[in-house]
Amino acid sequence: MEIFQGLMLGFKGLFTGMNLIAVFVGTVLGTIVGILPGLGPAATMAILLPITLGMGPAAGLIMLSGILFGAQYGGSTTSILLHIPGEASAVITCIDGYEMAKKGRAGAALTAAAVGSFVAAQLSFFGLTLFAMPLARFALRFGPPEYFAIALVGLLILTNVSGGTFVRNLMMIVLGIILSTVGMDPISGLIRFDFGYYELGKGIDYIPVLIGLFGMGEIIQWVMTKEEVPIRLPSIRLRDLYPTREEWKRMTSPIFRGGFIGFFTGLLPGPGAITATYISYTVEKRISKRPEEFGHGAIEGVAGPESANNAGSVGQMVPLLSLGLPFSALTAMMLGCLQMQGITPGPLFMVQRPDVFWVVIASFYLGNAMLLFFNLPMVGVFAMVLRIPMYMLMAIVTLIIIVGTYSIGNAMLDVWIMLGFGIIGFLMRRFNYEAPPLVLGMVFGPVMERSMAQSLLMFQGSLLGFWKRPVSGTILTVAAIGFLVFGLVKLLRYQRRPVKQGITV
Amino acid sequence: MKRDEAGAIFFICLGLFYTLISMKHDMGTIDNPQPGFFPRVMGILMVLLSTLVLVGSFRRRKQDKGLSVVWKEFDIKNIFFAVAIILCVVLYLLAMNTLGFLFLSPFLVFVIAWMMGGKSWVINAVMGIVTSGLIYWTFWIIMRVPIPLGSFWGK
Numbered sequence: 246m247e248i249f250q251g252l253m254l255g256f257k258g259l260f261t262g263m264n265l266i267a268v269f270v271g272t273v274l275g276t277i278v279g280i281l282p283g284l285g286p287a288a289t290m291a292i293l294l295p296i297t298l299g300m301g302p303a304a305g306l307i308m309l310s311g312i313l314f315g316a317q318y319g320g321s322t323t324s325i326l327l328h329i330p331g332e333a334s335a336v337i338t339c340i341d342g343y344e345m346a347k348k349g350r351a352g353a354a355l356t357a358a359a360v361g362s363f364v365a366a367q368l369s370f371f372g373l374t375l376f377a378m379p380l381a382r383f384a385l386r387f388g389p390p391e392y393f394a395i396a397l398v399g400l401l402i403l404t405n406v407s408g409g410t411f412v413r414n415l416m417m418i419v420l421g422i423i424l425s426t427v428g429m430d431p432i433s434g435l436i437r438f439d440f441g442y443y444e445l446g447k448g449i450d451y452i453p454v455l456i457g458l459f460g461m462g463e464i465i466q467w468v469m470t471k472e473e474v475p476i477r478l479p480s481i482r483l484r485d486l487y488p489t490r491e492e493w494k495r496m497t498s499p500i501f502r503g504g505f506i507g508f509f510t511g512l513l514p515g516p517g518a519i520t521a522t523y524i525s526y527t528v529e530k531r532i533s534k535r536p537e538e539f540g541h542g543a544i545e546g547v548a549g550p551e552s553a554n555n556a557g558s559v560g561q562m563v564p565l566l567s568l569g570l571p572f573s574a575l576t577a578m579m580l581g582c583l584q585m586q587g588i589t590p591g592p593l594f595m596v597q598r599p600d601v602f603w604v605v606i607a608s609f610y611l612g613n614a615m616l617l618f619f620n621l622p623m624v625g626v627f628a629m630v631l632r633i634p635m636y637m638l639m640a641i642v643t644l645i646i647i648v649g650t651y652s653i654g655n656a657m658l659d660v661w662i663m664l665g666f667g668i669i670g671f672l673m674r675r676f677n678y679e680a681p682p683l684v685l686g687m688v689f690g691p692v693m694e695r696s697m698a699q700s701l702l703m704f705q706g707s708l709l710g711f712w713k714r715p716v717s718g719t720i721l722t723v724a725a726i727g728f729l730v731f732g733l734v735k736l737l738r739y740q741r742r743p744v745k746q747g748i749t750v
Numbered sequence: 751m752k753r754d755e756a757g758a759i760f761f762i763c764l765g766l767f768y769t770l771i772s773m774k775h776d777m778g779t780i781d782n783p784q785p786g787f788f789p790r791v792m793g794i795l796m797v798l799l800s801t802l803v804l805v806g807s808f809r810r811r812k813q814d815k816g817l818s819v820v821w822k823e824f825d826i827k828n829i830f831f832a833v834a835i836i837l838c839v840v841l842y843l844l845a846m847n848t849l850g851f852l853f854l855s856p857f858l859v860f861v862i863a864w865m866m867g868g869k870s871w872v873i874n875a876v877m878g879i880v881t882s883g884l885i886y887w888t889f890w891i892i893m894r895v896p897i898p899l900g901s902f903w904g905k
Contacts, residue, residue, distance in 0.1 A: 426788065
């Protein structure tokens with residue numbers, strides 16, 4: 246009942262000028278960046294993050310969410326039509342989607358992707374609506390040891406599921422934490438590592454770093470490679486979009502399975518939407534009666550992963566909205582959006598700011614319906630954005646990034662930090678280091694330092710204290726068992742590998 | 751020097767430097783951690799992890815790429831343009847307070863578009879003026895962000 250009332254409140258607030266515009270702009274932009282290879286949701290969200298400052302917390306978060314969800318939809322379009330994944334989470338769709346297009350079934354593949362994304366996302370929104378509130382209530386009982394345990398385990402899981410290797414990802418997390426220690430000590434208030442500069446004493450905000458790594462870094466990478474998309478778009482008529490009865494039958498179960506896999510994968514730290522597509526594809530292939538068709542145009546290979554990536558991006562929102570802990574770079578940007586407006590998401594978020602929370606939830610339902618419309622009947626119109634020359638986009642984006650970063654705190658130092666991290670972001674790619682763990686290290690650094698110091702004070706220095714509390718003890722024990730099992734499996738696999746390959750750290 | 755070795759050595763130096771400067775702050779004890787405690791733990795952890803990467807890189811030195819991988823795979827013209835764009839942004843930021851956003855931004859967009867491959871001077875110029883105007887309108891008029899308009903013009 247409480248949830249129903251909340252949703253009603255949300256829909257009432259949603260149909261005001263700014264919020265409605267934010268849903269529209271976010272979903273349109275998301276679809277466009279999903280279609281455009283090279284400019285992903287991370288870069289777009291990073292670029293537009295400062296603009297949300299003038300929109301209000303609800304509209305800002307709605308726009309960013311629209312970009313995130315829209316990119317999952319749009320990413321499938323170029324995967325199916327051109328064999329170019331617009332998004333990392335659409336890579337797997339290329340395999341069977343493009344094969345279907347080659348057989349003249351591009352329309353059916355686009356429908357499978359869009360309908361699957363729609364159904365899975367709606368189900369996941371329902372899951373988010375149901376899960377977020379009880380989880381937040383439960384989290385009200387959390388103290389520093391619990392937050393420390395969640396942050397620690399979350400970051401450790403992230404090191405295993407991000408793109409790089411375990412040690413390198415851990416190094417990036419530590420680097421992020423190190424950067425977060427510049428400025429005021431969260432316990433004593435002492436200024437550290439400012440090197441005599443007043444501005445540094447205020448600390449390094451993670452938002453300019455994030456904009457630099459994902460926005461400016463992307464631009465530098467593009468200038469170095471100048472990858473243009475070969476445009477030979479097949480024409481899709483409206484009647485081509487109807488799948489046959491057989492195709493409908495074959496894609497129904499994968500959509501529901503993909504949605505389920507995606508939502509629960511999204512709850513875990515890391516790039517949930519991307520991981521979910523791989524799991525979904527593997528599951529569909531394993532249980533299929535026609536596994537030989539996978540790789541040659543099986544509609545299950547499109548419907549399952551596309552449903553999973555949308556559900557995965559919804560799942561990521563649960564820890565952010567209910568615990569205030571972002572476990573991916575994309576949700577870290579959403580956290581930044583709220584923090585810039587003076588709101589800290591967490592257990593009290595939905596109690597103190599129900600106007601924001603429920604409007605955002607309601608916007609997901611509406612935005613998803615809009616995305617279905619944009620990605621089916623209007624797919625041809627959106628695909629035309631591929632004709633915009635990249636140099637135009639990149640030149641405009643460079644100026645937006647500079648002014649946008651300046652607008653966060655009206656400080657030129659932020660722009661210099663952004664530029665510096667743009668260069669660092671490019672170098673990190675060349676040296677095989679991942680950017681998301683660094684950003685999350687910066688976000689979690691202050692939480693970890695504060696909660697660790699408070700916990701050690703509480704337990705009088707005894708680390709066993711973490712195991713004496715039920716929640717932190719359970720989290721740490723489960724994580725320890727998980728890592729032990731994971732390590733053993735890795736060791737066994739390593740022993741079976743040919744000797745020459747060696748260990749990669 | 752190989753790429754992984756160079757990366758690891760850089761992070762070892764960074765970790766050592768950070769640990770050293772964190773020693774300025776009191777570490778306290780485990781039951782009463784002070785401002786130097788957490789940074790010192792992180793600094794040591796950084797050194798240990800980087801050392802692991804360094805050892806690993808020695809073990810598979812033959813498979814690793816050289817440092818030249820940073821620039822080798824790219825066209826020399828593109829590298830030049832990337833460096834030039836960064837320098838343009840640096841100059842833009844340095845001159846911002848004096849010459850102001852409205853004067854400098856159309857030039858920046860024009861130059862960047864040209865270096866990124868936009869060969870039509872007219873299109874680049876129109877794009878520079880329109881983009882700067884729209885951004886000025888969005889940030890200054892709507893969001894009330896005090897964008898520097900330039901002391902040279904008396905603003």
